[in-house]
Amino acid sequence: MIRQAFLLAVGAAVALVIAGCGERPQVIEYKQGKYQGKPDTPPYDAAPFNGNKTEWERTIKTRNQNQNEYKRT
Amino acid sequence: MARMKFLCDAERCIECNGCVTACKQEHDIPWGVNRRRVVTINDGVPGERSISVACMHCSDAPCMAVCPVDCFYHTEEGIVLHDKDLCIGCGYCFYACPFGAPQFPQAGAFGVRGKMDKCTFCAGGPEANNSEAEYKKYGRNRLAEGKLPACAEMCSTKALLGGDSDVLSDIYRERVTNRAARGTPGSPPWGWDTAYGRPDAPKPPAAPAAGAKS
Numbered sequence: 001m002i003r004q005a006f007l008l009a010v011g012a013a014v015a016l017v018i019a020g021c022g023e024r025p026q027v028i029e030y031k032q033g034k035y036q037g038k039p040d041t042p043p044y045d046a047a048p049f050n051g052n053k054t055e056w057e058r059t060i061k062t063r064n065q066n067q068n069e070y071k072r073t
Numbered sequence: 074m075a076r077m078k079f080l081c082d083a084e085r086c087i088e089c090n091g092c093v094t095a096c097k098q099e100h101d102i103p104w105g106v107n108r109r110r111v112v113t114i115n116d117g118v119p120g121e122r123s124i125s126v127a128c129m130h131c132s133d134a135p136c137m138a139v140c141p142v143d144c145f146y147h148t149e150e151g152i153v154l155h156d157k158d159l160c161i162g163c164g165y166c167f168y169a170c171p172f173g174a175p176q177f178p179q180a181g182a183f184g185v186r187g188k189m190d191k192c193t194f195c196a197g198g199p200e201a202n203n204s205e206a207e208y209k210k211y212g213r214n215r216l217a218e219g220k221l222p223a224c225a226e227m228c229s230t231k232a233l234l235g236g237d238s239d240v241l242s243d244i245y246r247e248r249v250t251n252r253a254a255r256g257t258p259g260s261p262p263w264g265w266d267t268a269y270g271r272p273d274a275p276k277p278p279a280a281p282a283a284g285a286k287s
Contacts, residue, residue: 033143037156038199042149043216046202057074059219064236067225068244070251 076132076151077194078238079225080245081125084252085232088113088123092224092233096127099195099223100212106176108192109224125224125233128153128174128192136166136175150216152194157210160188194235195222 043049044056065071088111096102096109109127130153137145137153144159145166166189167175178187197214200207207214215223225235234241 030138032138033140035146035156036143037146037159040146040148040154040199041202043196043202043214046217049217049219056219060074060216060221060236061240063219063221063226064240064244067221067231067234067236067241068247069231070247 074150075237075239077130077196077236078151078241079125079127079129079194079222080234080241082232082234082245082248083122083124085230086111086123086125087230087232089229092125092228095223095227096192099215100193101208102190102212103178106178106190108174108176108190125228126172126174127224128170128194129172130192130194135169135171139165139169141165146199148196150194150196152196152216154193154196154198154211155189155191156199157188157190162186162188164189192222195220 042053044053045051049056049059090111093107093109093111097107100108102108109125111123111125113121113123115121130151132151134145134147134153136155137147140155141163142159142161144156146154146156148154162177164175164177164186167173167177174191175189176191177189179185193211195213195215197203197207197217198211200210202217203214213223215221220226222235225233228234234244
């Protein structure tokens with residue numbers, strides 16, 4: 001009777017240890033997605049800039065500086 | 074050109090909500106959607122501070138990372154935009170965004186959510202520039218007209234700045250330097266005391282120094 005109980009306990013312990021070894025990582029590896037939508041055109045592509053990036057950047061820079069009141073006064 | 078960014082100066086914002094109104098008017102935003110809003114800390118308490126918040130166009134955007142249909146993209150200027158034709162309105166981006174920028178219009182009965190709407194930095198979306206389709210889905214494309222976001226350009230106190238991040242940094246640096254140069258440590262030329270505190274107001278009695286004889 002004692003022997004049977006001992007074997008049962010050993011068996012349960014071995015099963016528990018083996019179950020632990022079989023544990024797999026639950027966190028999946030993150031993969032960066034890639035944009036799947038429609039392509040966009042740059043802001044200087046259409047009128048009034050018609051593809052002139054330099055002119056567009058100059059205009060934006062001027063507007064940017066208009067936000068600086070130390071330069072405006 | 075560096076990345077396009079917003080910068081809000083909490084020392085200047087007076088919580089007028091002009092930026093919110095300008096945004097709604099410029100893009101014809103429906104009721105219940107607020108691409109921009111003003112948040113006030115310690116409202117009503119002396120020393121309260123307000124800041125105008127919208128999409129911050131993050132360089133490493135969490136909304137982009139969690140979107141299951143990958144409808145977000147960065148433009149050349151670093152602006153975060155999305156394709157509304159692809160968006161399924163799941164709301165993951167709303168949970169991921171630390172600024173609460175993604176908005177969802179109520180599309181039908183029982184709280185059914187529509188496609189996500191957010192600040193576009195007045196740069197429209199993936200449709201032909203200044204087309205009717207672009208205006209209907211994303212609002213006006215001011216950047217394509219050589220203009221900056223309406224909220225920043227009409228800010229009356231110039232608390233909200235928008236544009237090339239390098240230029241904004243220069244503007245802000247100059248502003249802060251001027252503040253420090255004009256002010257004295259006891260009375261800076263801005264803030265609550267300058268606006269509301271009278272110079273001849275009675276000062277509280279100074280506490281006696283430790284060990285002083287009476």
